[in-house]
Amino acid sequence: MAPINANDINDAKAFVPAKKVLPEVETEAANGNGNSSKGYSYETLLEIANFLLSRISVKPHIGIICGSGMGSLAESITESESISYEDIPNFPVSTVEGHHGKLVFGKISGVPVVAMQGRFHYYEGYPLWKCCLPVRVMKLLGVKTLIATNAAGGLNPSYKIGDVMIVKDHINMMGFAGNNPLHGPNDERFGPRFPPMSKAYNYEYRNIAKEVAKELNIDNIVKEGVYTCLGGPNFETVAELNMLKMVGVDAVGMSTVHEVITARHCDLNVFALSLITNECVTSYENNDEANHEEVLDVGRMRQDILRLFVNKLVERFALIEAKNP
């Protein structure tokens, strides 16, 4: 594919020329804790995008992030071209079981997509900007809509293991402590210094998802609620979970929120869903303990339904995109 540069990006609105070029990457070693606040420059991200374009035949319109144990979402992709994270210059690598570590390009129902089979988490040691770097790369590749999926613990007492929660909103707990993927100098070519988040999860797409759930006859397991992300890697204490429940959280996980913030900052449409893989333990009398094996098992158990659901959503979201180019 022809390379892109700062002047021929699809969405001119979101990529107005910057007043000045920001300094190149501050190395993670710079402050010792991996929390460099500058991130990669626009130019470095363009290089990554151009590297990918040189290896693929179709530019993606929709990006999918596969949650823990949900990598099989990428198996529906036809005409697929996979690129391992290790082979992409300046790309992080996956270190968590259930995250394969590759980008899969191709089509779902004729719609050009890219799926991340493996996301990056803060607890792996990556600063939040680096966890979200692929979202900016997707934007540079021409993606208009992000579908983020995750595994999460159910806090809402009406949720059952295997339910699918359409994310209506999030609470950025890590942001309360000042940890935000947009922390550091802002490059206006991606988006504004102070992006709004009151419409983070596209209302129309959420309604479409509810319609699709009915059409597929899975509306009994599809819910809608509020997600939060904690830093992990430990699962939460009983007191923490009770606090989250009190403030209105329906499902808790360790991802997605920062990806969505990054996506909205660069004006992507966002849809997200959580697979409820375990019921959060909110009483000391309950002897259950959350564990990653169960999370992966539930992902496997629900893989066919999730694939069907996400495939239909891709089809429907692409129709909306076509109406609003």
Ligand SMILES: O=P(O)(O)O[C@@H]1C[C@H](O)[C@@H](CO)O1
């Ligand atoms: O990548 P996601 O958010 O789907 O993964 C969740 C959170 C942890 O990474 C892991 C815990 O089992 O699953």
